[in-house]
Amino acid sequence: MTDSVKTLCPYCGVGCGLEVSPPASAGRATHRDSQGNPIWKVTADRAHPSSKGMVCVKGATVSEAVDKDRLKYPMMRDSLGESFRQVSWDEALDRIVHRIKTVIATDGPDGICMYGSGQFQTEDYYIAQKLLKGCLGTNNFDANSRLCMSSAVAGYIQSFGSDGPPCCYDDLDLTDCAFLIGTNAAECHPIVFNRLHKHLKKDRKAKLIVVDPRTTKTAEAADLHLAIKPGTDIDLLNGIAHLLMRWGKIDTYFIDECTQGFAEYAQIIRHYSPEIVAQSCNIPIEDLEQAARYWADSERVLSLWSMGVNQSSEGTAKVRTIINLHLMTANIGKPGAGPFSLTGQPNAMGGREAGGLSHILPGYRVVKNPQHRAELEQLWGLKPGQISPEPGRDCWSMITGLETGEVGLLWIAATNPAVSMPDLERTKAALLKSPLTVYQDAYYPTETAAYAHIILPAAQWSEKTGTMTNSERMVTLCPQFRPRPGEAKADWEIFAEVGRRLGFTEQFQFETSADVHREFIQATRNRPCDMTGINYERLQQEGPLQWPCPEEENPVIDQKEEKLFTSLFKNPAEKPSAKRLYTDWKFNTPDTRARFAAFHSKGLAEPPDEDYPFVLTVGRLYGHWHTQTRTGRIEKIKKMHPNPFIEIHPRDAANLKIEEGALIEVRSRRGAARFPAMITKAITPGTVFVPMHWGAIWADNAEANNLTHPIACPISLEPELKACAVQLIPVAFLSKDSSAGAYQNFLNSELASATP
Ligand SMILES: Nc1nc2c(c(=O)[nH]1)N[C@H]1C(S)=C(S)[C@@H](COP(=O)(O)OP(=O)(O)OC[C@H]3O[C@@H](n4cnc5c(=O)[nH]c(N)nc54)[C@H](O)[C@@H]3O)O[C@H]1N2
Ligand SMILES: Nc1nc2c(c(=O)[nH]1)N[C@H]1C(S)=C(S)[C@@H](COP(=O)(O)OP(=O)(O)OC[C@H]3O[C@@H](n4cnc5c(=O)[nH]c(N)nc54)[C@H](O)[C@@H]3O)O[C@H]1N2
Ligand code: SF4
Numbered sequence: 001m002t003d004s005v006k007t008l009c010p011y012c013g014v015g016c017g018l019e020v021s022p023p024a025s026a027g028r029a030t031h032r033d034s035q036g037n038p039i040w041k042v043t044a045d046r047a048h049p050s051s052k053g054m055v056c057v058k059g060a061t062v063s064e065a066v067d068k069d070r071l072k073y074p075m076m077r078d079s080l081g082e083s084f085r086q087v088s089w090d091e092a093l094d095r096i097v098h099r100i101k102t103v104i105a106t107d108g109p110d111g112i113c114m115y116g117s118g119q120f121q122t123e124d125y126y127i128a129q130k131l132l133k134g135c136l137g138t139n140n141f142d143a144n145s146r147l148c149m150s151s152a153v154a155g156y157i158q159s160f161g162s163d164g165p166p167c168c169y170d171d172l173d174l175t176d177c178a179f180l181i182g183t184n185a186a187e188c189h190p191i192v193f194n195r196l197h198k199h200l201k202k203d204r205k206a207k208l209i210v211v212d213p214r215t216t217k218t219a220e221a222a223d224l225h226l227a228i229k230p231g232t233d234i235d236l237l238n239g240i241a242h243l244l245m246r247w248g249k250i251d252t253y254f255i256d257e258c259t260q261g262f263a264e265y266a267q268i269i270r271h272y273s274p275e276i277v278a279q280s281c282n283i284p285i286e287d288l289e290q291a292a293r294y295w296a297d298s299e300r301v302l303s304l305w306s307m308g309v310n311q312s313s314e315g316t317a318k319v320r321t322i323i324n325l326h327l328m329t330a331n332i333g334k335p336g337a338g339p340f341s342l343t344g345q346p347n348a349m350g351g352r353e354a355g356g357l358s359h360i361l362p363g364y365r366v367v368k369n370p371q372h373r374a375e376l377e378q379l380w381g382l383k384p385g386q387i388s389p390e391p392g393r394d395c396w397s398m399i400t401g402l403e404t405g406e407v408g409l410l411w412i413a414a415t416n417p418a419v420s421m422p423d424l425e426r427t428k429a430a431l432l433k434s435p436l437t438v439y440q441d442a443y444y445p446t447e448t449a450a451y452a453h454i455i456l457p458a459a460q461w462s463e464k465t466g467t468m469t470n471s472e473r474m475v476t477l478c479p480q481f482r483p484r485p486g487e488a489k490a491d492w493e494i495f496a497e498v499g500r501r502l503g504f505t506e507q508f509q510f511e512t513s514a515d516v517h518r519e520f521i522q523a524t525r526n527r528p529c530d531m532t533g534i535n536y537e538r539l540q541q542e543g544p545l546q547w548p549c550p551e552e553e554n555p556v557i558d559q560k561e562e563k564l565f566t567s568l569f570k571n572p573a574e575k576p577s578a579k580r581l582y583t584d585w586k587f588n589t590p591d592t593r594a595r596f597a598a599f600h601s602k603g604l605a606e607p608p609d610e611d612y613p614f615v616l617t618v619g620r621l622y623g624h625w626h627t628q629t630r631t632g633r634i635e636k637i638k639k640m641h642p643n644p645f646i647e648i649h650p651r652d653a654a655n656l657k658i659e660e661g662a663l664i665e666v667r668s669r670r671g672a673a674r675f676p677a678m679i680t681k682a683i684t685p686g687t688v689f690v691p692m693h694w695g696a697i698w699a700d701n702a703e704a705n706n707l708t709h710p711i712a713c714p715i716s717l718e719p720e721l722k723a724c725a726v727q728l729i730p731v732a733f734l735s736k737d738s739s740a741g742a743y744q745n746f747l748n749s750e751l752a753s754a755t756p
């Protein structure tokens, strides 16, 4: 194939540009991994507008994993107790088609569920929506973004009338104050963080505030770190608002002309005096005041957030409460400012554009809107009323639907729920009850394959051509540059083939992913995410393009113009740009006003108590990606993070007589897991942290989600994966007596004998 190719990193939502070249290339020695295997050479694409020549360890090493342990052929078995046998695509697809027809005939289309992923390309997402929501008439398509971005989606929709992060990465270079809440960007969005860090080093007056119960790498770089008690974000945000009000540091022009709902919000924040807030968040009152001071003194505040905010039983309320601060200070629609949700996965943004959650439809449409449904029925050549008016099952209710026998076919693709779902014991028990589970992945084994009847080999990044959108709405073409292993197919090709076999031949006449893309962009015409001006040819010739990008105009602004505007900046309404949304301060609501939200803090869904006295929080490490399907197969990364662990504060460790390295059993109301203790002041007392990366394949009994619960935000349905109540018992003690009570008695007697 060709020599050097430009593409996008297939890991996180920063969306860095990569340049890859074949192992053997003229003029240089063959490129090899640490074991001597020839691999594609990956370097940063200097021309990519989002990453500007930067790349982190994950992007730089990705090619080491692409050839290892691949699933190459379709495999099938009649029951989970049997071993898989290799089958032809025909046999596998016939079985799926037969099952779909049976389920529709007996239970109706809502017996069919598909669980997809932000690691799909947009083309995969789009075809899956057309198949399920259009042709089959069920909205039971959900993605792992439900566990990730859905609170941000819901927050944007409710506050602005539509989804869509309004900021861009250039804002990282322009802000006076970066407010990072519930995000460990230094490890999870490293290149975003690098850009911000460079700016902060250059502009000494610009401030960095980090709100996180842990002293992460991100927090270490902060001017002000607020190590709040988990689940008290709304207290803090309302507390900052309270002070801004008290000091008169609000923008009454913006509030009056461009928003609605301020009076009710003002009533709420009255209750959040600094004294009360400092106590609920467990932070010094001076720190709270300092945070509010930074907000008050800055012209351009940029908030960045991710899972510490979204993965919460009040996730949408948290997002909207962040947005409130931006509305009351008019920190939106201008350079260097705005509420910017950092997307997790490489193409969760594309998923939102293509309608990849059970309550939305392609083109930033929603299932409940009759006009939206009608527009798509027309585009898809389907009869009126074919799209169901009811939102489908979110991913957790697919699990509960298996429990109740309402799900007759579960089709999982590009996600590994047997590691990443909450309450894993319950999840696994439900998967065992599934009448038929189809699982489409690039690798074998994965933890979820153990629960599948049919496994289908997926072509992954580098083996299929498609587009992905990063956090700043930048669309990059990811071309195929390596051959596919065995009989692997692109996800969209598999969905389209099933569609044709079900009789929807007209709807799935696509030969290439470019054909799919051409149809997809039609679904975005005149929508907030209008991409009708984007096509493969332009992406190839001009490089990545940011939406909105309507066909009629190419609102690309050059850097000189940007600089000029920034220095002249007076009225944001003057500025035309694709870079930022809402520069005219008109929002996507019917009256063009943004909405304030009045939320009180509710705290954690499962607060600690006497029996389960610690809050467990679960997150990520710099080198690993989720369930390790790729990074667990890369030597450099394995060396970087060899083992799972649990972070415990020295004070808690002393109280529990836990020593560094001791194996600790962590128990919640739902399950248990074991981790060696890492005693560190980086964690708030009363809270413990474990990484999410070690599923059953990679360690014995270190699955964080054995412990977590599925209680979710009632608006976004995103589960509170960031917090549950746990108890800690050293395994050495368990050999004597396995009850928590016995351990507590032991500690009490130790305490008594130590007291003079
Ligand atoms: N290295 C790496 N990078 C990744 C990924 C990966 O697997 N590995 N995955 C990608 C994906 S899909 C995602 S979604 C993102 C996630 O990116 P992040 O959200 O940055 O990562 P997490 O570690 O899940 O959680 C962030 C922080 O939330 C904090 N937190 C916990 N509870 C609370 C709370 O109540 N309030 C506040 N304010 N903070 C809290 C945790 O201490 C943690 O440091 O990363 C993306 N990038
Ligand atoms: N407790 C706790 N749990 C969490 C989280 C947390 O912070 N705490 N975070 C949640 C979040 S934000 C997320 S995003 C999820 C992530 O959880 P998962 O989605 O389960 O994790 P991944 O390991 O990324 O799984 C992706 C799978 O897709 C496969 N794959 C890659 N490319 C392709 C492709 O092109 N086609 C197909 N068919 N397969 C492909 C990979 O081999 C891999 O098996 O975990 C969630 N779970
Ligand atoms: S920051 Fe994210 S997109 Fe960029 S190289 Fe690292 S993992 Fe890839």
Ligand SMILES: [Mo]
Binding pocket: 147, 148, 149, 344, 345
């Ligand atoms: Mo995520």
